[in-house]
Amino acid sequence: MKQALSLGRRGLGRVWPNPSVGCVIVQGRRVVGRARTADGGRPHAETQALAMAGAAGRGATAYVTLEPCSHHGKTPPCAEALIAAGVGRVVVAAGDPDPRVAGAGLDRLRAAGIEVTEGVLRDAAERDLAGYLLNRRAGRPFVTLKLASSFDGRIATATGESRWITGPLARRTVHAMRARHDAVLVGAGTMRADDPALTVRGLGPMPQPVRVVASRRLDLPDGRLAATMDQALVWLCHGGDATRDRRTIWEERGARLFECGVEHRQIDPADMLAQLGAAGLTSVFCEGGGALAASLLSAGLVDEVLGFTAGVMLGAEGTPGLGAMGLEALAEAPRFDLVESRAIGPDLMHRWRVQRH
Numbered sequence: 065m066k067q068a069l070s071l072g073r074r075g076l077g078r079v080w081p082n083p084s085v086g087c088v089i090v091q092g093r094r095v096v097g098r099a100r101t102a103d104g105g106r107p108h109a110e111t112q113a114l115a116m117a118g119a120a121g122r123g124a125t126a127y128v129t130l131e132p133c134s135h136h137g138k139t140p141p142c143a144e145a146l147i148a149a150g151v152g153r154v155v156v157a158a159g160d161p162d163p164r165v166a167g168a169g170l171d172r173l174r175a176a177g178i179e180v181t182e183g184v185l186r187d188a189a190e191r192d193l194a195g196y197l198l199n200r201r202a203g204r205p206f207v208t209l210k211l212a213s214s215f216d217g218r219i220a221t222a223t224g225e226s227r228w229i230t231g232p233l234a235r236r237t238v239h240a241m242r243a244r245h246d247a248v249l250v251g252a253g254t255m256r257a258d259d260p261a262l263t264v265r266g267l268g269p270m271p272q273p274v275r276v277v278a279s280r281r282l283d284l285p286d287g288r289l290a291a292t293m294d295q296a297l298v299w300l301c302h303g304g305d306a307t308r309d310r311r312t313i314w315e316e317r318g319a320r321l322f323e324c325g326v327e328h329r330q331i332d333p334a335d336m337l338a339q340l341g342a343a344g345l346t347s348v349f350c351e352g353g354g355a356l357a358a359s360l361l362s363a364g365l366v367d368e369v370l371g372f373t374a375g376v377m378l379g380a381e382g383t384p385g386l387g388a389m390g391l392e393a394l395a396e397a398p399r400f401d402l403v404e405s406r407a408i409g410p411d412l413m414h415r416w417r418v419q420r421h
């Protein structure tokens with residue numbers, strides 16, 4: 065199952081809206097088939113692993129990170145494929161909350177006389193599949209907030225200089241992290257200040273996450289995003305007050321537009337994430353800016369924070385990494401638990417998981 069999980073993790077960022085499932089088929093002491101959900105979400109893991117195993121699948125044990133599907137979707141159900149291949153036993157890590165499956169996959173296998181074991185390494189599988197599971201259960205993608213700041217939490221000097229606070233290794237790590245998410249998300253302020261391309265670069269051929277920009281009025285610069293429309297999808301979340309002209313310009317360039325509710329003169333982050341979830345995203349990597357990050361945090365919509373801290377001091381005149389959150393008491397502050405901490409070149413990386421009450 066550990067092998068199946070590690071296979072599944074390799075598909076992160078490549079298979080949305082589907083979960084990245086891993087499957088390993090074992091005959092005796094020999095691995096005869098192994099696969100993850102294919103790029104784009106199909107074929108599913110099991111059918112590919114079974115094809116690899118061929119006749120050796122008969123009487124074998126299949127280890128699958130997610131309950132095999134039982135529905136006739138765009139592909140025939142994996143539960144039927146496992147039965148047809150004559151597999152003797154199926155070991156599953158996590159259940160599939162998709163209402164078309166939700167236990168029916170396991171029932172189908174048992175009804176065919178296959179021995180089923182569930183819950184093996186379930187917690188690890190639920191961590192790997194967190195984005196897919198959250199989308200199925202709460203209708204929104206998993207949100208990781210990245211913050212790269214000085215030791216004192218600033219992201220630029222008073223004059224706006226921000227290149228570079230963290231070192232090249234940390235920036236490379238960020239590119240690798242982008243590739244493992246379905247989408248990268250930034251606010252309009254960051255687009256105006258940094259003119260980022262938001263593509264994954266310098267790592268060889270990599271999946272390109274959808275580039276999502278939250279901009280209430282669609283007043284975006286004609287910069288690198290507009291110049292790289294062919295390199296990765298561009299989705300723009302805007303408010304009802306974005307002018308018709310601006311909407312048309314971006315639509316003609318190939319962007320997909322999402323009209324979102326507006327709250328306190330900002331895009332309502334819950335509405336935005338619900339729409340992105342409905343469009344199929346299971347994970348979003350938010351890279352700022354401060355206003356967008358603060359609105360997501362205030363709304364309790366950040367699941368994980370990835371902090372990169374550089375050994376540089378910028379003082380109170382520097383730009384803070386987060387905008388105002390409207391907090392009145394410490395008890396209202398969103399809190400996170402440290403789950404990983406490591407040095408990346410001269411910088412420090414911390415991964416924090418939100419505390420759910």
Ligand code: AOF
Pocket residue numbers: 082083084085086100101105106107108109110130131132133136137138139142160162165
């Ligand atoms: C599996 N193995 O590798 C994956 C599964 O649109 P479809 O027909 O591809 O079905 C998508 C659903 O299939 C998805 O919501 C989830 O329930 C399941 N994904 N199932 O047995 C896989 N990726």
Ligand code: ZN
Pocket residue numbers: 108109110132133134140141142143
């Ligand atoms: Zn399937």
